[in-house]
Amino acid sequence: MLETVELGKTFKGKTAVDGASIYLEEGEAVGLLGPNGAGKSTMISMIASLLKPTFGDVRLNGQSVLKNPAMIRRTLGVVPQEIALYAELSAYENLKFFGRIYGLKGKLLETKMQEVLEMVGLRERQKELIRTFSGGMKRRINIAAALLHDPKLVIMDEPTVGIDPQSRNHILDTVRLLNREKGTTVLYTSHYMEEVEQLCSRVYIMDHGQIIASGTHNELGRILSGEDTLYVKMSAPSPGFVHELKSLESVRQAEETGDGVKLIVAKQTNILSEVVGTADRHKVQILNLHVHSPSLEDVFLHLTGRKLRD
Amino acid sequence: MGIFFRKDFLTYWRDRKELLIAILMPLVLIFVMSFALPNWFGNETPSIHMKIGFVVEDDAASGIAAFKESLGGSGRTEGEIAALAAAADDLNPVLLLRGLLDSEEFRGIAEVVETDAAAALGQLENGKWTAIVTIPAGYTQSGLGGMLLGQEETVPLRITAEETSMELDVLRDVLGDYYRSLNFSMAIDTVTKASGFVPTGGVDTALAPIGGIEQVEGFRVITSSQYFTLSMSVLFSMFMAMTTATKAMTEKREHVFQRILLSGARPVQYVAGKAMSTFCMTMLQAVIAFLVCHFVLNLFPGESLSFWLGVSALVTVYCIGMAGLATIFTSVTFRLKEDSASGLMMIVVMVFGTLGGGFVPVYVLPDWMRGIGEWTPNGMALAAYTDWIQQGIVPDLYKSTVLLLIFSVAAIIVGIAMFPRKGRI
Structure with a gap:
């Protein structure tokens, strides 16, 4: 349905997006992961035809969007990271305004408005001003405004940033409903790995303007197939113990977790005895040892050397 | 375009704090200056005894x-x-x-x-x-x-x-x-x-008139309260145009404008909405200022319907001019960074305000500044108002109205032309 071909953007000599190629099949939910400054928002702006690429192309059903931006604007709904609403207007007035500029009128507009309000669970609060809403409620209306014109493709740019768990769950349910029941194609960017794991069948990982990995969870997981993640929980902090663990040959990465340390280690190594031995030398009491298979978060850390929220 | 106008008007209307400031501030200044400086213009002075x-x-x-x-x-x-x-x-x-x-x-x-x-x-x-x-x-x-x-x-x-x-x-x-x-x-x-005449002793020692006002035939004296009502009204209309652009700045910053663009709406519709809402808000501001001052300060006692129609015509064309200024300011906010745009707009309003007699009466300014001031929108409007109040000559009113209208239309065209095209925003 949608693909970007070697898409790139430079601003005053600085490359924000560097030859990024992604594709989305119709009805798919695809995650786009990357830390702040990775180039995700620039990429989204180029896909939405709001920003002209320096090089590359965006194609919708095989046709270049650059030559016909109106084509993608009719098909696309964008949920921006910012609350792109009028704080002084009510939820109803905001939706009416955005619906009208999408060309909806009369009964159809009213029906669509009530439908999206129902979808985001704010039908009862529609007459209240946006500025009186909580952060989570604003984000839900922010999503509703992008769905009024029944877009075939929805791009969501970190729609759950800084909101309460209830609103977050509501938003995730809305995305699921859109994708699984209505068949809407979704491109979802987030800092929260677990959201992407729950919602998306495929994931692109972006860093420094480039797509550095892509695939399904299993495919990405295989990147770390030669590794295990080991969580060590300690009775008390011991910098010397952690320092010595980091220097062990079989430990590829180590990260302090507050009450212990997380280690990414090569599979089939005798790591447990090494850890226990080190703990003995430092007189550290180990409360818990837990080994698990790598998550997307681990894959991301492995690929970029950074945590997603860095 | 109507939907943009409705949205802009509602955002103005609901921003009660901003609205109150926009309407009350000129009134407060008019009252303060009228009472503090009653003798700057032709008000009766307390007689010396x-x-x-x-x-x-x-x-x-x-x-x-x-x-x-x-x-x-x-x-x-x-x-x-x-x-x-x-x-x-x-x-x-x-x-x-x-x-x-x-x-x-x-x-x-x-x-x-x-x-x-x-x-x-x-x-x-x-x-x-x-x-x-x-x-x-x-x-x-x-x-x-x-x-x-x-x-x-x-x-x-x-x-x-x-x-x-x-x-x-x-x-x-x-x-x-x-x-x-x-x-x-x-x-x-x-x-x-x-020359041969004998002194008669008939010396004319009649005293020349003491003080008083020289009244030129056909001119009426403008009072301080009238002047300050006019000058504050035209000055604060410019601030209203600036407020419109500030609201556009917020729309740009919070990506609401991007959402508007994504809908396929044309930027000209957006700018036209700004112009129309500014026109309505400046009209509201001016009408309230004129009516309140008229009833409280007895601004234009016993004036005819034709006088009021002339004032209404001038208010209307000036407000269209302010709508034009708002489109220019809005375009500037989309072309420059926020700080630069705010600074530039403030400088323009302050310079226009000073040259056009918004802060001090034009007669205290040097001739060259008065000359420039007559070409500022507020200076042009102030001169048209005072001419109409002092002389009430209908052909002059037509001339002033047409001049202001030309400025207004030119400002709207320039504002729209300056607005970045799609893909450059």
């Missing part, structure tokens, strides 16, 4: 006699001596001065109490009197010598005061005018005498 003591230490009869006596043995013919003696009787300087002090015009500004020197000084020291006018001994003879023989006057009139004051300045000016007028008449008389 002072109390002065008049002390006569000279004996006029003796002085005249001494003058006549001094004429003998001066080489003049009998006829000349007789004519000068007759003139001396008619030109008694003390009587002439009394004539001035007793005149109705002088009594309009001062109450004169004739008394002796000691009593007068007592009143002066008590602060009850503004000054003492004293005719010293020898004044008559010295005055006649000056008037009729062109001799140096050695005994001048004496004014005594405890402290300087506006009243004292007025008294000095009036007496100074009186003596200048007297000397001028005597000079004329001397010339006519040289």
Whole structure:
């Protein structure tokens, strides 16, 4: 349905997006992961035809969007990271305004408005001003405004940033409903790995303007197939113990977790005895040892050397 | 375009704090300035009235006699001596001065109490009197010598005061005018005498009008409250245009504008909405300012319907001009960074406001600044308003209206042309 071909953007000599190629099949939910400054928002702006690429192309059903931006604007709904609403207007007035500029009128507009309000669970609060809403409620209306014109493709740019768990769950349910029941194609960017794991069948990982990995969870997981993640929980902090663990040959990465340390280690190594031995030398009491298979978060850390929220 | 207008108007309307400031601030300033500076323009001023003591230490009869006596043995013919003696009787300087002090015009500004020197000084020291006018001994003879023989006057009139004051300045000016007028008449008389006329003693010592307003035929005086209502109204309309652009800035910053673009709406619709909402808000602001000031300050008492129609026409075209200014400002916010755009808009409003008479009356500005100010939208409007109030000439009103309309349309076109095209925002 949608693909970007070697898409790139430079601003005053600085490359924000560097030859990024992604594709989305119709009805798919695809995650786009990357830390702040990775180039995700620039990429989204180029896909939405709001920003002209320096090089590359965006194609919708095989046709270049650059030559016909109106084509993608009719098909696309964008949920921006910012609350792109009028704080002084009510939820109803905001939706009416955005619906009208999408060309909806009369009964159809009213029906669509009530439908999206129902979808985001704010039908009862529609007459209240946006500025009186909580952060989570604003984000839900922010999503509703992008769905009024029944877009075939929805791009969501970190729609759950800084909101309460209830609103977050509501938003995730809305995305699921859109994708699984209505068949809407979704491109979802987030800092929260677990959201992407729950919602998306495929994931692109972006860093420094480039797509550095892509695939399904299993495919990405295989990147770390030669590794295990080991969580060590300690009775008390011991910098010397952690320092010595980091220097062990079989430990590829180590990260302090507050009450212990997380280690990414090569599979089939005798790591447990090494850890226990080190703990003995430092007189550290180990409360818990837990080994698990790598998550997307681990894959991301492995690929970029950074945590997603860095 | 209607939906954009409705959205912009609602966002203005719901922002009660901003709305109250936009409407109340000009009213507050109009009231404060009208009451604080009531005399900057043609308002009636509180009349000056002072109390002065008049002390006569000279004996006029003796002085005249001494003058006549001094004429003998001066080489003049009998006829000349007789004519000068007759003139001396008619030109008694003390009587002439009394004539001035007793005149109705002088009594309009001062109450004169004739008394002796000691009593007068007592009143002066008590602060009850503004000054003492004293005719010293020898004044008559010295005055006649000056008037009729062109001799140096050695005994001048004496004014005594405890402290300087506006009243004292007025008294000095009036007496100074009186003596200048007297000397001028005597000079004329001397010339006519040289031409063969005999001095008649018929000196015109009538006092020139004291103070007052020179009223030019066909012009009405504009009052301070009228001026400040007009100037504040036009100035704050420009601030309203700036507020529109500030709201556009927020739309840009919070990506609402991107959402609008994604809908496929044309930028011109967006800008037109800004222009229309600014027009309505500035109209509302001006109408409230005019009506409130009219009823509270009695701004235009007893004016005809045609006068009000003329004012309405000017308000309307000026508000269209402000809609144009708002489109230019909005375009600037999309072309520059927020800080730069805000700074630029503030500079424009301040410079236009100063040159156009928004902060100080245009008459205090140098000519070159007034010349430039007439080409600012607010200066143009202020001049049109004052012309209409002062003269009420319909063809002039047409001319001003058309000029403002041309500016307004040009501003709207420039604003739209400046707005970045799609893909460049």
